[in-house]
Amino acid sequence: MATIRNIGLIAQLRSEASRHVIRYSSGRVRQSGRGLVFWFRPETASISEVPVDDREMTLFVRGRSRDFQTVAVQGTVGWHVVDPELLARRVDFSINLATGRLQGEPIEQIEARLSGIAGQAVLQYLGAAPIGALLDAGPEPLRVILEAVLASAPALAEIGVAAVSVRLTNLAPTSELERALQTPTYEALQQKADEATFARRALAVEKERAIAENELATKTELARRETLLIVQETQNARDRAAGLAEAQGLEAAAEAERIRL
Structure with missing residues (x-):
């Protein structure tokens, strides 16, 4: 989270090295970079702060096998931002210029998109085989499929996000x-x-x-x-x-x- 110090009509922003800060003024990008420290006028500026460190989200999907048996898949998906300016244009990362906090929930939006893509791939995989074959194969084939699906997903590339890892800890029936x-x-x-x-x-x-x-x-x-x-x-x-x-x-x-x- 950025630290903002207000002094009269101007303010100073100090960001962390793991945050990419973009300052807009009159609809144009005035400053863009990681770990920036600069002065600005709050009444004429709009600032976005995009985290560029590696992050992980929990994946939990419950689906049915080809023989209509319920199977639960659990694991984590690692992701990071590869194009902060593109992501800031597609998802609102603007911060409150008084507190430095994000005004919305952009991380939840990104993880919802990741979860939707991964969940659809998991459901297709589970529905293509009977329960016995799924349990005999274990989670490794599904992990490989998920890595390939997330790496080639256009819905992630178009917002400047990339999945970096997939770990599955459990694939089990009821x-x-x-x-x-x-x-x-x-x-x-x-x-x-x-x-x-x-x-x-x-x-x-x-x-x-x-x-x-x-x-x-x-x-x-x-x-x-x-x-x-x-x-x-x-x-x-x-x-x-x-x-x-x-x-x-x-x-x-x-x-x-x-x-x-």
Whole structure:
């Protein structure tokens, strides 16, 4: 915003480097440039101040796909003024000579034109394809189309404005449709999760069965060995008894023979 200092019948205007100031007098351009500082007579002057810095506007368009599904596109469009004097002739950028403020809303007019051009291109793009193809492609193809449309739009060139960038942050259906589209994928993932759970359970059951069989085989082997041990101990006892009896018999026979002799 320009700074104006009034001193009696004359005033001084001081503008910023990012503003292009045009002073008219008697219908002719008397001064034109960026960051000007000059004296003027308010009763005979008309001054316009055009911003020449890069600006961004929010873009939000809601349209329908070819299969009648609602799709929302959101992003930003960057623009700047390339011909300030041409723009000042087409759009009113005159300022109040007492306060230095713009008397109208010229920026809103320019952004409305930008929004209209971009919105029409977005609606045409969305209406040419079904929802599935739009979501699979994502926002990048639309961004390229928007850049080309805005760069070649005669409605912008004729007022001295140019679009410098297009960024799309979102291309999405309604929340209800998004949930519906997510359902098959969610169900497939859930099915895979269930299959993995069942596989883990089956593996756990198989391991438990193998452990039980191993424990049973171990118990069987221990029982068999215990049986063999009992049999062996019994046989050993029998052998000891037989040996003892035989020894006692030999001793008795020897004693009897001694007595006989």
